[in-house]
Amino acid sequence: MERTQIGDLRKHIGETVRIQGWLQTLRDQKKMQFLVVRDMSGLVQVVVEKAAMPDEAAVISGANVESVLTITGKVIDNPIVKLGGLEMQLESVRLDSKADAPLPLDPSAADLPAIDYRQDWRFLDLRRAENLLMFKVQTTVLMAMREFWVKDNFIEIQSPKLLGAPSESGAELFELPYFDRKAYLAQSPQFYKQMGMAAGFDGVFEIGPVFRADPSFTSRHMTEFTSVDMEMAYVESHEDVMAYQEKWLAYIIQRVKEAHGEEIKARFNADIEVPSLPFPRITMSEALAILKAEGYQVPPEKKGDIDPGGERVIGKYVKEKFNHDFVFLTDWPIAVRPFYHMRYADAPGITKSFDLLGKGLEITTGAQREHRYEMLAEQASEKGLNHEPIQFYLDFFKFGCPPHGGFGFGLSRFMMILLDIPNIRETVYLFRGPTRLNP
RNA sequence: GACUCCGUGGUGUAGCCCGGUUAGCAUGGAACCCUGUCGAGGUUAAGGUCGCCAGUUCAAAUCUGGUCGGAGUCGCCA
Numbered sequence: 175m176e177r178t179q180i181g182d183l184r185k186h187i188g189e190t191v192r193i194q195g196w197l198q199t200l201r202d203q204k205k206m207q208f209l210v211v212r213d214m215s216g217l218v219q220v221v222v223e224k225a226a227m228p229d230e231a232a233v234i235s236g237a238n239v240e241s242v243l244t245i246t247g248k249v250i251d252n253p254i255v256k257l258g259g260l261e262m263q264l265e266s267v268r269l270d271s272k273a274d275a276p277l278p279l280d281p282s283a284a285d286l287p288a289i290d291y292r293q294d295w296r297f298l299d300l301r302r303a304e305n306l307l308m309f310k311v312q313t314t315v316l317m318a319m320r321e322f323w324v325k326d327n328f329i330e331i332q333s334p335k336l337l338g339a340p341s342e343s344g345a346e347l348f349e350l351p352y353f354d355r356k357a358y359l360a361q362s363p364q365f366y367k368q369m370g371m372a373a374g375f376d377g378v379f380e381i382g383p384v385f386r387a388d389p390s391f392t393s394r395h396m397t398e399f400t401s402v403d404m405e406m407a408y409v410e411s412h413e414d415v416m417a418y419q420e421k422w423l424a425y426i427i428q429r430v431k432e433a434h435g436e437e438i439k440a441r442f443n444a445d446i447e448v449p450s451l452p453f454p455r456i457t458m459s460e461a462l463a464i465l466k467a468e469g470y471q472v473p474p475e476k477k478g479d480i481d482p483g484g485e486r487v488i489g490k491y492v493k494e495k496f497n498h499d500f501v502f503l504t505d506w507p508i509a510v511r512p513f514y515h516m517r518y519a520d521a522p523g524i525t526k527s528f529d530l531l532g533k534g535l536e537i538t539t540g541a542q543r544e545h546r547y548e549m550l551a552e553q554a555s556e557k558g559l560n561h562e563p564i565q566f567y568l569d570f571f572k573f574g575c576p577p578h579g580g581f582g583f584g585l586s587r588f589m590m591i592l593l594d595i596p597n598i599r600e601t602v603y604l605f606r607g608p609t610r611l612n613p
Numbered sequence: 614g615a616c617u618c619c620g621u622g623g624u625g626u627a628g629c630c631c632g633g634u635u636a637g638c639a640u641g642g643a644a645c646c647c648u649g650u651c652g653a654g655g656u657u658a659a660g661g662u663c664g665c666c667a668g669u670u671c672a673a674a675u676c677u678g679g680u681c682g683g684a685g686u687c688g689c690c691a
Contacts, residue, residue, distance in 0.1 A: 201650050208650045219651070238642095256651050276623060276642040284652075285625050285640065290683055346689075362691095388689055389614075401691065473687090481687080529691095537691065584691030598691095609683085 175246060181215030183249050183260060190265060192246045193218065196301070197237055197273075198282050207234055210257065211243060212282075214306060219261040220245055230267045240273040240281070240301075289599055296604060296613060304441050308601060311434050312589060316381065318429035319402060322422050328377035328404070333366030335359055335383060339563040348387045348397075359385035362582060364514070365567045367405045368543060371578040372570035379404040381585070389608045393597040394535065394587060398606040405543075405580030412516075412526040412542045415579040416502050419530065419540065420453045423500070430592065444594040447499070453530075454496045457505040461488055478507035482536075489534025499591070504528045513553040515541040516579075530581075532591040540581030547571040 178191040195213035207222040224231040237243065247262035255261045278294075279287060281301035286292065292299040299305060320330070337358040340347050348359040363380050370378035384401040409415055430438075431446040438444050456464070461480060465472055470487045472480060480488070480503070492501040506527045508517060515525040527541035544550045550571055554561060561568065589601035599605040604613065 199651085199653095201653065203650065203653095204647060206649060208653090210651080221649075252649095254649080254651095261649095278623070280624080280641070283624080283640070287624055288683080291624080384691085386690075390689065391685075392687085392689095393685070395690070399691065482690095483687090535691090539691075582691065587691055 179215040180211065180213045180218045183218055183262070184258070186249045187251045187260065188249065190246060190248045191262075192244065193262070194244045194270070195242070197234075197239055197241045197243055200234065200237070200239060202235055207231055209234060209243075211245060217257055219255055219257050220247060220264050221261050222264045227264065230264060233267050233269055236272075237269050238273045238275040238277075240277055240298075241269060242271040242273075244268040244270055289597060293599065293605055293610065294613070300603075305600075307434065307437055307441050308589065308593065308595075309603070311430055311438065311593065312585070312601075314430050314433045315426055315585070315588070315592075318426040319379075319381070319422070321429075322425050323377065323379050323404070326377060328379050328406075329370065329375040331363075331367065331370055331375075331378050331380050332382060333360070333363040333369075333380055335385070346386045346388050348385050361386050362401065363403050364582070365564075365570075367403050367580060368514075368567070368578070369570050371405055371407050371543075371545070372573070372575045376407045376576075377404070391608065393599075394590070396586070396598060396602065396606055397608060399602070400585040402583040402585050403580065404583075405578055407576040407578045409542055409577060409579040412504065412528055412540065412579055415540050415542065415581060416455065416504075416528055416530075417452065419538065419581055419583075420449070420451055420500070420502075424449055424451060427592070438593060442593045442595070444592070446592070449498060449500055453500040453502055454492050454498050455502040455504055455528075456488070456492075458503060458507065459505070461503055464488065464491055479510040485531055485536060486534035489531050492531075493533075499533050501531050502528045503531060511541070513557040513559060514543050514550060516544045517553075526579075528581075530583075532588065535587055535591055536584075537587045537591065538581050538583045540579065542577070542579035545571055545575045545577050 175192040177194050178186060180193055180195065183191065193211060193213065195211050197209055198212045198217065199210040201208040205224055207224060209220045209222070211218055211220055222231050222234060244267070245262065245264060246266045247264045250261055250263055251259065252261050253259045277298065279292060279298040281298055323330070336352065337360050340358055346361055350357055350359065362384055363382065367378050367380055380403045381400060383398055385398050387397065388395065406415065406418060427446060428448045431448060435446045438446055458478060458480070462472065462478070465480070465484050465487060468487055468491060470484055472484050488501060488503070492498050504527070505524050508523055508525055511525045511527050515527045518524045518526060525541060527539070529536055530538035530540070544553060547568065551561065551568055554564060554568070586598050586601045589595065590598055593601070595601055
């Protein structure tokens with residue numbers, strides 16, 4: 175008999191079907207057994223009259239909660255049953271995998287253990303309905319991203335994560351032995367996605383891991399995370415990149431709303447709203463003025479940058495003033511931007527760059543890139559960078575490279591703001607941080 | 614790297630401020646009971662020398678110092 179999804183049982187009233195899943199609850203009474211069985215699609219109550227089937231009842235009595243069962247039985251419409259108004263009358267049962275008792279972590283318990291403990295038992299934690307939904311949503315997000323790009327003839331790339339030389343700063347690179355020399359884990363696909371521009375791919379994107387050796391202990395940092403990166407050719411300015419990104423994001427959110435909006439509301443109490451276009455844009459000098467007017471003191475050593483507290487204030491300001499969850503902060507001073515960001519011809523102290531804040535959280539950095547070899551080389555020197563390790567990169571711009579721009583986007587940070595989840599460790603399959611390498 | 618807070622049975626917590634009887638509660642696990650239960654219910658017993666080390670004291674979960682672990686904020690960023 176084929177397996178029936180529990181969520182589809184309503185279509186099989188009166189039929190005998192086969193379900194497979196976890197024993198979530200067992201109420202073992204003198205004459206009757208009531209079991210709640212869970213699969214990815216839902217929950218169902220299964221009833222057993224002990225006297226009628228003593229062998230089956232014995233198997234069930236010996237199975238602990240979270241054991242995996244295969245059950246056949248007849249689907250009965252029964253409005254008295256609180257769980258979906260239907261139940262299955264058991265005909266046969268097979269114990270496929272017995273769970274030990276007690277469980278270190280009960281996926282259906284009302285109280286949640288601390289996040290550190292849950293990470294130790296992540297596979298059990300992931301059995302929780304919230305987490306299943308989280309990854310269903312993430313799958314939809316990733317698919318929508320690809321759909322949007324593929325429709326626009328973007329090329330998907332996989333750039334190497336093993337690097338031969340520290341490039342940009344080097345401070346946050348993980349170093350590892352590589353045969354008889356050293357290698358480094360990529361902290362960004364930045365240079366390699368720009369190579370796609372020089373390669374004649376008009377648009378490229380990459381969704382893949384990046385590694386940052388930052389000893390950051392916050393609710394929004396990881397040492398390994400999934401970066402969503404894109405680069406597009408023939409832009410006139412960073413405005414073209416922002417205009418693209420906001421359409422892209424609105425499409426993704428639209429797809430999430432269609433596929434999961436109601437369930438997200440029920441499980442996370444988060445409203446999925448498709449953002450209006452265009453997103454508000456605020457230049458950095460405006461942002462600093464707004465913060466001043468709001469009475470927020472940016473630490474003086476920030477030199478034109480904004481600290482996380484300031485970003486939250488800007489996020490709140492934009493919500494109140496424009497009723498918008500997103501805001502582009504544009505035109506950052508060169509001091510706080512990398513050498514490859516293009517600068518304004520008429521204002522060389524300002525880059526044609528942006529950050530995207532979602533609900534006050536930084537989820538993207540983007541810019542038009544400097545594609546003129548001489549300018550780029552000069553800006554690298556100005557930042558005190560040795561040309562030798564980045565010469566392969568500078569070469570991209572020596573033999574014809576279209577003007578271009580792009581962005582990097584934090585997948586898990588986006589999941590945080592989408593589902594109103596305060597800790598990034600909740601939004602990632604397995605968390606990696608300075609003190610977390612297992613499981 | 615800096616700072617703040619936390620560390621009590623498997624899990625979540627009360628007690629800590631104002632040291633002093635068997636460290637309380639909930640949940641989970643075990644056994645038994647229970648005309649269909651549904652956050653099931655009932656009874657019983659079990660499970661902790663209060664992260665670790667040292668100190669103060671007649672006496673420390675409680676006060677002090679150190680140490681380890683965790684959470685968070687900042688720096689850095691996605």
